[in-house]
Each structure stands twice: as C-alpha cells, then as structure tokens.
Amino acid sequence: QTHLVQSEGEVKKPGASVKVSCKASGYSFTSHGVNWVRQAPGEGLEWMGWNNGNNDIRSYAQKFQGRISVTTETSTSTVYMELRRLTSDDTAIYYCAVDTGDHGAFDIWGQGTVVTVSS
Amino acid sequence: DIQMTQSPSTLSASVGDRVTITCRASQSISNWLAWYQQKPGKAPNLLMYKASRLNRGVPSTFSGSGSGTEFTLTISSLHPDDSATYYCQQYNRYPVTFGQGTKVEIK
Numbered sequence: 001q002t003h004l005v006q007s008e009g010e011v012k013k014p015g016a017s018v019k020v021s022c023k024a025s026g027y028s029f030t031s032h033g034v035n036w037v038r039q040a041p042g043e044g045l046e047w048m049g050w051n052n053g054n055n056d057i058r059s060y061a062q063k064f065q066g067r068i069s070v071t072t073e074t075s076t077s078t079v080y081m082e083l084r085r086l087t088s089d090d091t092a093i094y095y096c097a098v099d100t101g102d103h104g105a106f107d108i109w110g111q112g113t114v115v116t117v118s119s
Numbered sequence: 120d121i122q123m124t125q126s127p128s129t130l131s132a133s134v135g136d137r138v139t140i141t142c143r144a145s146q147s148i149s150n151w152l153a154w155y156q157q158k159p160g161k162a163p164n165l166l167m168y169k170a171s172r173l174n175r176g177v178p179s180t181f182s183g184s185g186s187g188t189e190f191t192l193t194i195s196s197l198h199p200d201d202s203a204t205y206y207c208q209q210y211n212r213y214p215v216t217f218g219q220g221t222k223v224e225i226k
Contacts, residue, residue, distance in 0.1 A: 105153035105168035
C-alpha cells in the first residue's frame with residue numbers, strides 16, 4: 001500500500017526554522033514528485049511547493065520564495081520541507097501529497113504535521 | 120496566479136438530496152481540475168480528477184463536470200457520511216491553487 005508518513009508536530013519561536021519530513025513507501029519514489037500544502041487553523045488549503053523526487057526540478061509558490069526549501073533523500077525515500085524565518089502566520093498543519101496516478105491531482109496525502117509558532 | 124472561487128461557501132441539505140457545488144477559475148484551465156473532500160482533523164481525500172474522472176474507491180454518487188473556467192461537483196443523493204468541506208483545485212499551471220472550500224452540512 002502507498003503511504004506517506006510525516007514527522008511529529010513542532011513548536012517553534014518566531015524567527016526560527018522548521019524542517020518537516022515525509023517518508024514514502026509503496027510506490028516508485030523517484031518517479032513521482034512530492035507537493036507540500038498547508039492549512040492554517042480554520043482556513044483553506046494553500047500549496048507551497050514541489051520537488052520532482054530527484055532534486056533537479058523544484059517549484060515554489062512566490063509567497064514562500066527565499067524561505068522554503070523542499071529536498072529529497074532518495075536513499076530513504078524521504079522528502080523534507082524546511083521553512084525559515086517563521087512568524088505566527090506560519091502556524092498551520094503541513095501536508096505532503098503525491099500524484100501516484102500520473103493524472104496531476106494529489107491522490108496520496110500524509111497525515112499532516114502541526115507546526116505552532118509562538119513566543 | 121489563477122484564482123479559484125467556489126460557491127456556495129456553506130450549504131445545508133437533507134439526506135437523499137441532490138447537491139451541487141460550483142467552482143470558477145479566473146482563466147481557462149482546460150480540464151485540469153480536481154475535487155477533494157476533507158473531514159475535520161483529517162487530510163484531504165481526492166474525489167475527482169481531470170474534472171470528471173472518479174478516483175478509485177469514491178462512490179458513484181459523486182460526479183464532476185465542466186471545462187475551461189466553470190466546473191461543478193454533484194452529489195446525486197446526499198449521505199450522512201458526505202458531511203465535510205469540499206475543495207476544488209486547479210493544476211493547469213503553477214502555482215497550484217485551491218478554492219476557499221464549501222462546507223456541506225446535513226439538516
């Protein structure tokens with residue numbers, strides 16, 4: 001079965017960085033890129049960025065340019081999303097998501113990682 | 120960026136009702152549209168892709184239509200388990216963008 005398992009929740013202070021992991025299993029890791037989507041409390045879904053699984057093609061939302069890095073570790077089938085210079089507005093649930101059906105939509109999602117930014 | 124606008128924001132309907140949610144794109148996205156269902160405390164679940172294709176395991180009471188800038192998600196007969204928030208998503212071009220969501224409640 002295809003699974004994405006994310007790291008545990010984190011509490012960070014403003015100005016700090018957070019690195020969330022997403023471990024994949026059950027599909028060809030380097031054949032499908034991984035997306036990151038976040039959801040602030042009571043809000044909708046916001047796409048943040050994507051890595052093609054080989055670390056050679058990335059795309060980030062303009063809003064996060066300069067603050068986000070999405071990298072892959074193919075030896076462990078793990079994707080990492082690092083967000084820097086955190087503010088309270090970054091408090092959210094962060095999801096990784098994959099299109100394993102090659103149709104463009106995200107058919108497999110991780111369970112989500114809660115990141116709380118508070119002084 | 121392509122803006123996605125859903126309507127209504129909330130709707131309340133009875134079990135067995137036919138329910139329709141609309142999603143409009145600020146520019147043509149062909150049929151590169153997906154629909155997701157999200158229940159409280161859970162990750163989103165893919166219902167439809169390419170506007171009208173049902174994802175595996177999704178009940179046939181769900182259907183999607185549209186192309187270009189206007190899309191609809193229809194639940195032909197509302198079930199208590201369909202109580203959730205529904206999001207449309209365009210993936211025609213980066214950045215991928217989502218609608219603001221439609222909360223479906225059971226009367």
